[in-house]
Amino acid sequence: MEKQLVKIGEAARLLGTEPATLRKWEKTGELLPARKTKGGTRYYDVAELLGLNNGSAPTLCYCRISSHDQKSDLDRQQDMLEAYCAAKGWCTQVIRDLGSGMNYRKKGLNERCYSLTRLN
Secondary structure (H helix, E strand, C coil): CCCCEEEHHHHHHHHCCCHHHHHHHHHHCCCCCCEECCCCCEEEEHHHHCCCCCCCCCEEEEEEECCHHHHHHHHHHHHHHHHHHHHHCCCEEEEEEECCCCCCCCHHHHHHHHHHHHHC
């Protein structure tokens, strides 16, 4: 399968950062482009940017219910997601939350998002 390459602007958008940050990461060796033309145009491998080539990166599974009465549903959601990921051979990390689908201030989801932004 051929690599899907994108220019620096699209790569920065995928990572939620600026092209200048990717240039800095190239200088420090943190993230190198998959290809660089003689003219200096940088191309990045989408699979590498998204961590799809990293077999040790966990697959995040998100389970949510809207009330305490649905605890058994939450357990069932988790079991089904873990079984699916195990069948695919993926390591998983499960995030469980309680709250409305319209509320984006859920503890589990926000903690995970915060820890991901600290990595960048």
